[in-house]
Amino acid sequence: MNTESYQYKPHVINVSYQEISPDIPEFFTHKRHVFIMTNTGRPIYVRYGSEIKSSIFLATINAIFQKFLLFFFEDKEKQNLFKISHDKSNIYILQRNQITYICTTNNLQVYIQLLYSTQDSEFIIYQMLDFLNTQLISIVTDQANVHLIQKPNYDLGFSVGGSRNLLTLAIKNGLYSPCIAFNSICTLPMTVTLRSFIHNNLKEIKVSNVIATLLLTETYVIDIWRQKNMEFKTSDIMIIQSMIQGQGQLKKGENWIPICLPGLSAMGFVYAYINFFYQNTIGIVMISDDNSLDMFTKCKEAAQTMIEKFDSNKLQQTLFSSLQNNPITPKCIENQTQIKHFIVRHTSGQLFLPMFQAFGINNKTFKFYMQQYGELYKDFMISQSLGNQETKQNYFVWDSKGFGITQYHDVVIMFCFNELIEFQQIVQNVHILHKMFRTEELNNFFILKPS
Amino acid sequence: MNQDQLNFDFSLKALFFFNPLAIPTVPKPSEQDQQDAKLIYYYPQNANIEEKRIQTGMAEGIFQFFAQFNPSPNILEQQENKNKNESLQFQTIHLEQQTHIICRVKEDLFLFMTLAHQKIPKIKTIVEDYFFSECNKFHFSLSKNLYTNIAENFVINFELFYGQDLTQLDQYTQRWILCNARSGTILNLFNFQSFSLKYAKIDAAIYMHLQSILTLGRQQEEQITDFIAFYAGYFLFSTLPHQKAILFKEHYYGSGLPWSNFEGKINQKFPPYTDNQSAYLNFFNLRNIVREGFSTQMVYINKQKKNIFTYLEKQLFIIVIANPLKDLQNLQKLVNVFQKSIDKLIYKLDIIIEQNLRQDLVKFIYFNGVNLAYRVSSQLIVSKLSSENLRVLQLVYEKLNTSNQYVIRTAGVWFYGSKVTERKVVYILPANIPLSKVEEEVNKIADQTFPNLLL
DSSP: OOGGGGSOOOOOOOOOOTTOOTTSGGGGOOSEEEEEEETTSOEEEESSSOTTTTHHHHHHHHHHHHHHHTOSTTOOSOOOEEEEEETTEEEEEEEETTEEEEEEEEOOOEEOTTOOEEOOOHHHHHHHHHHHHHHHHHHHOTHHHHHHHHOTTOOHHHHHGGGHHHHHHHHHHHHHOHHHHTTOEEBOOOOHHHHHHHHHHHHHTOOTTEEEEEEEOSSOEEEEEEOTTOOOOHHHHHHHHHHHHHOGGGGSSEEEEEEOOHHHHTTSOEEEEEEEETTTTEEEEEEESOOSHHHHHHHHHHHHHHHHHHHHTTHHHHHHHHHHHOSOOOGGGSSOSSEEEEEEEETTTEEEOOSSOSSSOOOHHHHHHHHHHHHHHHHHHHHHHHSOGGGGGGOEEEETTSEEEEEETTEEEEEEEOTTSOHHHHHHHHHHHHHHTOGGGGGGTSOOSOO | OOGGGOOOEEEEEEEEEEOTTOOOOSSSOOHHHHHHHHEEEEESTTSOHHHHHHHHHHHHHHHHHHHTTSOOOOHHHHHHHHHSOOOOEEEEEEESSEEEEEEEEETTEEEEEEEEEOOOOOOOOOTTOHHHHHTTSHHHHSOHHHHHHHHHHHHHHHHHHHTTOGGGHHHHHHHHHHHHOSBTTEEEGGGGTOOOBEEOOOOHHHHHHHHHHHHHHHHHOTTEEEEEEEETTEEEEESSOHHHHHHHHHHHHTTTOOSSOOHHHHHHHSOOOTTOGGGSOOTTGGGGTTSTTOOOEEEEETTEEEEEEEEEETTEEEEEEESOOSOOHHHHHHHHHHHHHHHHHHHHHHHHHHHHHHSOOOSEEEESSSBEEEEOOTTSSOOSOOHHHHHHHHHHHHHTTTOSEEEEEETTEEEEEEEETTEEEEEEEETTSOHHHHHHHHHHHHHHHOTTTTO
16 A cells, blocks of 8 residues: 555645535535524524625524424424435434524445445534534634524624634534544554653643643644543544644744634633644643733743753654554555454544544545444444443454454454354454453553553 | 333324325415415314314425435436335434324325333433433434334234225224234334244144135136235235235234124224225125125225125134125135135144143244244243343344344343345243353254244
C-alpha cells in the first residue's frame, strides 16, 4: 500500500455553492444535502446553495413539519419528527432545542472500484447531525436558543457569518470520521513508558485556573490532563480538533482565543491557549476560564517548560517517529488475506484505528468500511439499551460479507475479514484480535490512567 | 429499559384513501368541495370533518413534496420498471409515537395509514450521547419494511377480495382489523412480517390421493381454474402461487380461529352480513348452493373476477376457484365427489398431523417468508421468544436478504442465520455455547433435521 495514502489530507471546505437554488432540480438530488433552520423555518445554514435563495424552500418544509406535528387535533402532546423515507431517499430530522437539522440522502447504488455498493448508515447521519449541533452551539453559544425562545424570528444565520466553513467541516467530519461516529477521540499508540513520561510532564506544568491541558495533533490526541473532578467531554476535544483543522493559522505561533465548548459551558466562552511546536505538528492546548493577560503568560511559560523538558529528553524525534509510524498497519492485517481491517473502541471513548486517518480525506474503501461499521455499532447500541445486564458482555455479530463486531471486556472491536474464509478461521481471527487487545495490552493503545 | 418493556403493538388511528386527481363535479366548487372530492374513504368514519379534509390535503402535499428528493430513475431502471407490473410506492414518516405510511397504489389512488404505537416508558437519557438516549425509539430499532408490510397487506388483500370496488372499503377495513388484531383493535407489527403457511409432512401417496380427488372434482365443472387445500391449518396444496395461498389462509383463519366447522365460533369472528354476503366469506358455502337465493362470492385473481367456493369436512378445507358461473348445477356433482372420496384422505391426514404435533422439539426456526415452522426446544433456556428476541430474529431475517450468513449473539441466545438460494434458516441456540463451537452445533442440527435440503 502506498504510504502516502496514510497521511492526513484535509477536507476541501471553502468551495462556494452560492449559485445553486431550489429552482433547479439538482438542488434536491445531492447525495447528502444538509439544512439547518430555526424551528420557525428561518435558514441558518445550507450545505449546497445560499441561505437566502433557500429561505422559501425551508419555510415550506417547516410549515409541513409544523402541520404534521398537529396532525390529530386531540393529541396535545407534541411529538418529534425523526425521519421521512421515500423510496430511494431518506430525510433525517434532528431537533435540538430551537434549531432543526435536516439531512436528505439518496440511496443510490454506487459502485466503487472494489465493486461494493454503499448505502448511507442512518446511525452515522444522526451522529453527524448531533455533532453539527455541537459545532453550531460552539459558534453562537446556547444564548442563541435563549434568543430564539424570546424572539422566534431572530436571524441566527447572520451570527454564523464567517464560521460557515466550520459547519461544512463538521458535516464532512461527521460523515466520514469514526471519531464522530463512535463519539471517541483517536489516541496515538505508544509505549507505556513514553505515555507515562508525557503524562507526568503535563501534570507537572499544571497551572491554576487551567481546566484541562491537551497534547494533540490535527487528528490524534497524545495526552490529556484534567483538573480533578472535572469532566472534559469527547465532543469538546473534537470541536477543538475541528477548529484546528479548519483554521490553519492556529498552528502558527501562539494563540489565545475565546472558544465555546458546549460540554463544559454552552452559554459562554472559555479561553484556549494554543501553541503548535516541533514544526507545527504537535500542539499544546490549555483551556482556562480566566481570560486575563496574566493567564496567557502563565500558559505560555508552562508550555515553554514542557517543550524544554521534551527537548532535553530528545522527545522530538520519538514523537515524530510515532506520528510517522501512524496510522500503523498491524501484522495481522499486513497481507490482508484474513483480516482486512478493524477499529477498536474503548469504553472510555477512545479509538484505535489502523491504516487510515481518523479525519480528513480517506479513500472509498474506508468510507465503505465506515458505513458497515456504523450499522454494526448502531445494532450493538440498541441491543445494549434493550438487553438484560447479564447478556451485555457476550455481544457478537458476523455476516458473510466479512463484517462483524465483538465485545471483549472494555473494548468493542469492529472488523472486516476476508469474505471467503471459513467460519473456524473467523473464530481464530477473532481470538487474534481479542489477544491483541486484552486488558494488559490496552495501555499501549489508549490513555487509561485517570487524568 | 429492558426488553420486556418493548412493545410492538399498535392501533390504527386513521386510514384513508384519496385520489389527488379527483375534480369536484359541482359547479363553482369551493376549496372544501375540492378537498371532499379527493377523499374516497376515511376510517374512523366519525372523525371530525375538518380533520379529514386537512389530513387529506396534508398527505397529498407531503407525498408530492418529498418525492422531489427521490432521484430520477436512470435509463436502466426505467426499462426495468416498464417490464415489471406497477409496484406500490411507499413513503413512511416516523414520529415518536406514530408512524404514518403513504402508499401510492395507483396514480389516482393513495392509501394513508397512521399507526399509533403503544407508549414506551421513558428511560434515563445520557445527554452527551444522543444516540444512546434515543435508540429505544422505533425508527432506530426497526426497519421500514415492518411498516410498509402493513400497508401492503391491506392493499393486496383488498385487491384479492374486492378488486377495484372501493364501495366495500368500510366493511373490509373493519374485517381487516378484526382478523389481524390480537385483542380489540390492538395489532402487532411482527404479525404482518410472519404471515406464512405451515406445511404438512405429507408423502407422495397422500399427495397423489389428494390430486386424484381434485382432478375428479375439476372434471365435474370445466370452469374450475384453481384449488387450494388445507388440513387443520396446515397447507397441503395450491395451484395459485403460495403468496396468494397465504392470503386465503389468513383471511379464513384470522387470528386464533380454530380450523373446524364450529359455526358459533366462526360467526363470532366473522359476523354474517345478511344483506351483503360478499363482504364476508363463510366456510363450506358449497353446502348452500341448493338453497334459494344463494349468491356466489367473488375474488379477483390477476385482476380477473372469479367465483370462490369453499368446502369444509372435519378439518379438511378446500377452496375452489372458477371462472364466473352462469349455472351452478355441476357444483352439486363436485360436492358429491368430495363427500364420497375424502374420508380415507382425512384418516391419513389425521395421523400425519398428529405426528407433526408430537414431533421432537428442535432448536430452530425455519423462516423463509412463505413457511414459518418454528419449534422451540426444551433444551433451550429461552423457552419463549421475547419481544427483543423477535426483534433480533426479524433483523437476522432481513440481513439474510443481502448476506448468505448472519450470526449474532445477544439477548441470551445465538441466532445463526443461513441462506441457500431462496431458503433461509435461522438456528437459535443458547448463548453459553462458545463461538468456537457454535458452527459445530448448527451443523449437527442441520444434518439431523435437514439432511436433504443442502443447507
